[in-house]
Amino acid sequence: MSAQLEAMELRSSPHLPEKAGVETIMFNVVLALIPIVCFGIFLFGVSVIALVATTTICCVLAEYLVCRCANRASTIPDFSVVITGILLALTLPPGFPLWMAAVGSLVAVFVGKAMFGGLGYNVFNPALVGRAFLQAAFPSAITTWTPAMSADRFTAFIPSTLTLPFTRVQPMDEWLRTASIDGFSGATALALQKFDGISTNAGQLAMGFTAGSSGETSAVLILICGGYLAFRRMMDWRVPASMLLAAFLTSAVFYMIDSTQYPTPVFTLLAGGLMLGAVFMASDMVASPVTPLGVWIYGGLMGFLTVIIRLKGGLPEGVMYAILLGNAVSPIIDNLTQPRIYGAKSRRDTP
């Protein structure tokens, strides 16, 4: 408290309600992510600890290097790069080889962030740039899922985790067979639904005891953590709200067309990375539009694209691509929804 008082300064009007500084917001985001990380560790064991540690450390190191080379003051204390690291880990499969995760972290920070001029200018969500890179580079490793709650998860790594750099991941069929317990198969709920027509019940999905990325499985926990941020006004609640709403409605339309082939709207909301993406990644302030109408269009578009890619595309999951595409068109949305300045002619008339 005293630190805050010391930092107080006198300003001339207008006196707007004070907005929290970047560091405070980012620190709270990290706080909100901690329960999700802990749940991931509880589900998948020590491999997730190693994964989160690897991505976070690599991201911080990369940021340090960038600041060194550019002769800038260190931007590590603003926590944004830590968030990038944690988010990247949460979107990766639990047994993802650590060296690949390290490559993804470097890409996220160098390509996704530093090239655009660092925090405040990253037009794409850096963690998702890293993940999209990994998805294209190592398509097989990033779609190898491991069952949750395996018996020896706290005593042994998932075998693929410790793969040596630049070498192929050894087949894990044997390990998978011994590790899976009744009801916990290695495939994600989305893949089961899409390729085998097996539905997972909503309660299980909401709680998150399913296979999937390290931190995407528990919809309820993510909602609670996101709710905390929204409540403290550290996140624009309209982005996740519009994205989830659009996903729900699009999915409902498909479900009404053919209820045997397409999943229920509730399944769409709870399964896969939609919740994590909507709450923690789509809401990235830099990459979102600024106008209120724009924010709704932006969220709606991402929700719609997610469902379209999931149901009509080749991949079972489309949240990552939907958010990147949303990021890409957000300047255009901004441009189209810009309110007319009072007294000015419409933009088209001005040469």
Place this chain on the structure above:
Amino acid sequence: MKSDSLAYIFLNACLINNFVLSSFLGICPFLGVSGKLETASRMGLAVTFVMLITSGCASAINAALAYLGMEYLRLICYIVVIACAVQLVEMIIKKFSPALFRAMGIYLPLITTNCAILGLALFQTAKQYDFIQGIAYALGAGAGFSLALVIMAGLREQLNLADVPDVAKGTALSLIIAGILSLAFMGFAGLGG
């Protein structure tokens, strides 16, 4: 969806195998004319327009050359027809719609050496599309080109204010954005399959 249905041909050229981001056609204007939204959208319009004409002409030329058994003249015919078409379009627009000419006039001559146009004609021949399919393909390619160009322009306008590192300024940054867009467009793979 069947792979030769019109809707699929359109989707394929526009999103799944986007002309710019996945077939690398029309990279030069994509990097060069994508600084501003206004110019980018006009360029997109002009290219789509010329693509439609080229596609129709290419179908006709191909049929004629196949009839005469002179396929070896195909490339020369295509390029000459494209050059003429561009010139013709320019003149027609100038005559009948000065407003439209002002909007896209200066971009028209540039289109002759835009490889997306010749690429469209060649790809359409290789895929053995008929006239109607060719038109759908041209519309898709034009829409895909415009989409990529407009997205790029939007991002670059926003980045004008950004504190981009000196080494990355210019083409390198544009290429990186293109790479990320290309990654994002990979999400459309398998769409409608």
Place this chain on the structure above:
Amino acid sequence: MNTASPSNQSPTVADTFLKGIWKENPVFVMVLGMCPTLAVTNSATNAFTMGIATTFVLVGSSTLISLLRKFIPKQVRIATYIVIIATFVTMVDYAIQAVSLQLYLALGAFIQLIVVNCIILGRAEAFASKNSVFQSILDALGMGIGFTVALLCLGTVRELLGTGSLMGMRVFGDAFEPWGLMVLPPGGFFVLAGWLLLFSWWKRRSTTEAATAGVAMQRTGSHEI
């Protein structure tokens, strides 16, 4: 683009030849001919073939245009250049089909797309139409080799990382996990961006070094492009 050297000497033979490889490299410095640069560099073999094909078209069309430069009226020169270029491209197209069908299928329509490669029309307009046959051939050869080298730079990196082999031969052994991304379209964009970054960083470093050494260095003009 100012091609004249700062001192008022006429460019030497070596200058004409070498400028395309380094100082005015069509890909890394002038950023021309991006379509083939990105599209066919998913393997070193493809990149090399494309480079050679382009060099042939460059040399052929430059020679012919330079020979005929006195007879071609200004008004129709672009049209004649395009026809000449298209002729040589058609020839190359058939030559590659005759040499290896596999190679031809791998390069696809991009061989025919050499027609609209701005490097070729650019050299015809900027150099061959104004200089002697010998000079034009030298210039075209230099540019062609510069283009080939640039394509090889990209192709090597993409093939090495993307498949773990070089020119079809395995380099990294069987346990290597290939980075599929590198042979996909995004890989092309990223690797080219990487090379451009490297070039601009190197150029910057040498400029600052020269500046600190007190030597007035002429800026090469690449920053404006």
Place this chain on the structure above:
Amino acid sequence: MSETNNNALQPKSASTWQMLVALGGISLISGVLIVLAYETTLPRILMNRQRAIEEAVFRVLPGSTSRATYAIEGNAVRLLQDATHTGPKIYAGYDDTGALMGIAIEAAGQGYQDVIRVLYGYAPATECSTGFTVIESKETPGLGDKIGLDPRFLANFQGLELRLDESQRSLKNAIVAVKQNSKSNPWEIDGISGATVSSKAVARIVNDSAQEILPIIRQHLRQIETQQ
């Protein structure tokens, strides 16, 4: 371009006659060069194409040493003399004694990224497939492209059942792709884990083509056996 306009304004502009001569001359030179190149390379190009087709056909029809090409026209087959025909084709493979070893069938269909074109062999004697090769595909490197590279996947097509039902109009059992390591029937294709879409696409392509072409082939088997 602007230079052209400037020059046009100058008094010393070329006459129409001069321009026509220049354009005509260039066209003449071009024509000669192109025809020259075309004529010299044509034999080799045809030979290369021939060899590529033969290689693929012999790969999917082991044991065959010569081939004949047939066009499928409606419900009939016609022996082709040259390879320039563009419609649907099948290739019959024969061994040294001239006995029919099998028929290679070209098929195409939508894959994950773009159209996949394949060639598969069909042995009429055993009503099984004898081999499979991918002619053209843009599937994901390292994942979907395994349909043409993975020996375990290719082994599926050694003895894949392509039996027609009693009516001789469609397959008795449709070809389907199943999960990796869960093949239990001779008409199932053991898929590639992680590349579900590509595996299923191959199964669909082969199935669609077999349903359509095999009844026609069975009808004209005598004709193909005797190379007519």
